[in-house]
Amino acid sequence: MQKLDGKVGLVTGGSRGIGAAIATRLAADGADIAITYNTAKDRADDVLAAVAVAGGRGVAIQANAADHAAISAAVTETVERLGRLDILVNNAGLFISGEIGEATVDHYDELMAVHARAVFSATRAAVEHLPDGGRIVSIGSSLADRVPAPGYSLYAMSKSALIGFTKGVARDLGPRGITVNLVQPGSIDTEMNPADGDHADGERAVTALGHYGTAEDIAATVAHLVGDSGRYITGATVTVDGGVTA
Numbered sequence: 001m002q003k004l005d006g007k008v009g010l011v012t013g014g015s016r017g018i019g020a021a022i023a024t025r026l027a028a029d030g031a032d033i034a035i036t037y038n039t040a041k042d043r044a045d046d047v048l049a050a051v052a053v054a055g056g057r058g059v060a061i062q063a064n065a066a067d068h069a070a071i072s073a074a075v076t077e078t079v080e081r082l083g084r085l086d087i088l089v090n091n092a093g094l095f096i097s098g099e100i101g102e103a104t105v106d107h108y109d110e111l112m113a114v115h116a117r118a119v120f121s122a123t124r125a126a127v128e129h130l131p132d133g134g135r136i137v138s139i140g141s142s143l144a145d146r147v148p149a150p151g152y153s154l155y156a157m158s159k160s161a162l163i164g165f166t167k168g169v170a171r172d173l174g175p176r177g178i179t180v181n182l183v184q185p186g187s188i189d190t191e192m193n194p195a196d197g198d199h200a201d202g203e204r205a206v207t208a209l210g211h212y213g214t215a216e217d218i219a220a221t222v223a224h225l226v227g228d229s230g231r232y233i234t235g236a237t238v239t240v241d242g243g244v245t246a
Contacts, residue, residue: 002028003030003227003228004030007031007032008031008034008087009026009032009033010034010085011023011035012065012071012074012089012090012118013035013093014044014047014089015037015041015047016047017191017215018139018190019092020215021216022219023047023058024054024219025220026087026219026222026223026226027054028054029227030055030056032056034059034077034078034082035058035060036060036092037061038064044060047060048060057082059078061077065118066117071122075122075125085129086131086135087135088134088136089136089222090118090123090136091139094110094114095192095193096154098151100154108154111157116161116162116165120165123165132176133176133177134177134178134179135230136169137183137225139185139218140184140185141155141184141186142240143156143159144156144184145245159184163237167235170234171235174234179225179230179234180234181225181230181234181235183221184237185240186203186207186213186242188213188217189212190215195211208242208246209242213242218240221238221240
């Protein structure tokens, strides 16, 4: 018996990168998985194929994470199509950089809508369906704790909001045994931040381990938190960054 047999998880932004790795790992651990995607339906279909190979049922739901109604509806659709919801992983994200003199209100609104409001929207909708003992994990960034270079002020701001939200919701849902945690990746080799990209050498230079992590490293941490072994961890921030914040 796998540790997540009988469970259903929803991973927002699950069509690529870290989200895809999380969806595939949770399916390998026995869960049925719904993912949301914005425009990359072909990539979402690839993830569903990987979920099927792992032995799980998979559902892909088109939803723009910046749209409160769409992301809330995705939670409801997950329950309707897969029968329940035990695990919510708030992963959807985008990247906008630039020093403060270049930042605009539109940049602020985009980042906060996806990184903060979408997490609220999905979590608020999920609370009505999660059973006692359910799991919520959000994906933040180590930039919330340390900004080692210029150009990340708004991005860091939007991810920092998740620290307080995670602690508050952990208190709200603790009496129901629902754990709420935050995973903060550092430099992870994905399309958004490739290990052979223009800024990769600089990022490696500020890590203690001297190299990028993989999406599977983040997925393994999420799997621990949503499994039985994570039952006494809540309100926590788990930083997986190769020692950037050491």
